[in-house]
Amino acid sequence: MATNTKHSECELSMHGLRLERKLNLSGFFEWHVLNDANQTIAKNTVQHFAIDIALNTLQA
Structure with missing residues (x-):
């Protein structure tokens, strides 16, 4: 499990992914992990999750 956010973001960039914070319809912010084609790979309200x-x- 990733605990250090900077290290995790570095790991994401090595795989060509990036992290964005978006507002969902319920008014909560969600963290979206996007690939180069702007497709959402994963999303959660907790960044490290x-x-x-x-x-x-990616490992699967």
């Missing part, structure tokens, strides 16, 4: 889901998706 979204990163972990994206990295696990």
